[in-house]
Amino acid sequence: MANLKVLIVDDEKPARELLNRLIDWNELGFEVCGEAKNGKEAYEMYIKMKPDIIITDIQMPIMTGLELIKKIREADSEQRFIILSCYEEFSFAREAVRMNVEDYLIKDLLKKEDIIQLLLSVYVNKVQAVKQRVKEDEKAQIKNNEKLIGCIDNQDNVGISECLQLEQNINYAVLIVSIDDYYSSKMNYKEYAKEKIKNNLTSTLERFNDEQKQKIIQTFAYIGNGKFIVIVIITSDSSESFKLKNSFNIVNNLRAAFSTRDQQHTISISISRDFQGVDSFKERYVEANEVLKYRLFLGKEKNLNYNLSIPKLTKMSEQTLKNKIDKIIEDINNNDISKLKKEITDLYKENLSGFMQYNFLKEVNGQLFYLLSNICKQNNITYGELFGINYLPVQMVDQFDTVEEIIEWFIQNFEQAIYIISEKTRYSRRINDAILYIEENYELAISLHDISEALNIHKVYLSRIFKEETGVTISRYILNYRINIAKKLIETTNMKLYEIGEKAGFINSQHFVVCFKKIEGITPKEYRENRKN
Incomplete structure (x- = not known):
């Protein structure tokens, strides 16, 4: 102090x-x-x-x-x-x-x-007294946040009016201030990181008016998932160009104020059109949320203005989309990874002199997920083998901030699918059956005896041909598979390490740590720390 x-x-x-x-x-x-x-x-x-x-x-x-x-x-x-x-x-x-x-x-x-x-x-x-006042302010802020969000969801204009306390004949705009990489950095899984970034943003917003020596922020509230809603006062000048200039000055000053308190994170800020009175607030709130989605196209650490962004939307024709999907299927069948990368990239980059409509982007994502799902079914590939989880992760791409991150994720998974298919075609039917049994039952205490019983093959014969075709023993293959599952879970979830060990089929956490270090040379904890860095 x-x-x-x-x-x-x-x-x-x-x-x-x-x-x-x-x-x-x-x-x-x-x-x-x-x-x-x-x-x-x-x-x-x-x-x-x-x-x-x-x-x-x-x-x-x-x-x-x-x-x-x-x-x-x-x-x-x-x-x-x-x-x-x-x-x-x-x-x-x-x-x-x-x-x-x-x-x-x-x-x-x-x-x-x-x-x-x-x-x-x-x-x-x-x-x-200061500590007590801070606690009381925090409680009041949390209560106001909850009330405001509840009133917005319930379209309660009276409640919204009480929270916002808008004055008559004053022009306002809605900002959504969003932390970049909130999901991809797995910050949302770290309670201390969430609180730190929230405190930095809260402090920036609380002190902004004093630092600017005028009232600019009318009110603000944390709405979850690394996002704040901020109501700002903008110029009452009738010129649209002057209003735009004024709103950009505000967000640039807000961004600069935040960067002095937090050099590790960046923010994207969406800006609605101006409005007067609570009756127009809901529409402007929707605008600010909608335009924030176009961070996908414009990139992170940007100011996203509804007036400037929405008019640029374009849409790819359905026939064009079908033709591009057909080319991707052809590239997969030909194991042509180079062309596959180009087709997926072109699929998203089509006509982006404007921006692809956000709903149409969802359609493109859905088509690629459907294609991945079909590949798994046609080639006996489990979701756990491809994604590291036992379901199709359709919500995964919603967590990315840019189109480039979506492209990279799909390319990686299509490449992995091609690799798995090529691995499966290397082996005889019996070895593929044995591998499929392992992939479907790795969480259990399976052994050579269990696999031979399930496939109705003598265990000595199965052991010999498995080693001849794969180059490793069945027990070593099972261990390697479990380690790969554990690595994917470490990379893609917030599960505790002992939970990951259990999920991957290890007897206990000690067994998991010993086996992991034997294969990877480091402990699971060290692997997770390395991934963070």
Whole structure:
């Protein structure tokens, strides 16, 4: 906590100088921010400096100490005062108590230890008060957030109006401030990381008006998944170009303010059209959410303005999409990875002088997932073998921030599918059956005996031909497969390591760690840390 500021008020200069020299202010956590020789001068300094403590004499010309306290108390009930006076009159002390001062000290009886003890007491109380206020503000903010989001979902204009407190004849805009890479960095799985980034953004938004020396942010709320809704005041100028310039100035200043508090993360900010009144708010909120989706095309760390982005939308024809999907199928059948990469990239990059409509992008994603699913069915490939999880991860690409990340994910999985198909065609039917049994039952305590029984093959014969065709024993193949499953789970989920070990079919966590280190040369924990870095 920064040093508390102290203002010394006394009409006698020697008294001010003595008090200034009497104490090592900095060592106690204080600094003397100013000195005043009367109440009027002190009040002007109070307005300018906002001291934490005012130490004041009583009898002074122009404005007395008690008059000073009374004037400040009218506007600030929490200001801390210490009276230091030559007068022991009961009436003065009684008035001081009534005004809720910290203490009333007599100059002639003053000891250094007394003032130090009093200051330390004030310091502790101030720190506790600040902490309590922060907690109360956080609770109020959380409550307001929940109320606002609930009112938006329920289209409760009265509740929205209470939360936003919009003024008449003022132009506003809705911003959605979104943390980039919130999912791909797996930040959403780390509670401490979530709280840190939320605190950085909250601090930026809370202090923005003071730092800009004007009211720009009307209100804000955290809406989950690394996103804040922010209502800002924009110029009432009728010129659209001036409004655009004003809104971009606001978001650029907001981005700069955030970067001073957090150099590790970036943010994307979407901007709705301007509006007045709560009746238009819901529509602008939808606009801001819609335009944020076009981060996929424009990239991260960008300002996404509804007026500039939405008019650029284009759509690929259904026949063009079908032709491109057919080419991808042909590339897979020919094991032509180079052409496959080009076709998938072109599929998403088609006509992106504008932006592909977001809903049509979902259609393209769906077509590729359908194609992956068919490949698995036609070639006896389990989802666990291809994706590391036992289901088709259709929600995975929704977590990416850019089209480039979607392209990369699909290319990787199509490449993996081609590799698995080529591996399967290398082996005889019996070995493929054995491998399929392992892939479907790796979570169980399977052995050579179990596989031979299931396939109705003598275990000695199966062991020999398996080693001849694959180059490894069945037990080693099972171990390698389990390790690969564990690696995919480490890379793609937030599961605890012991849970991953169990899921991959290891007896216990110790067995998992020993086997993992034997194959990979490092422990599962070290592997996860390396992936983070």
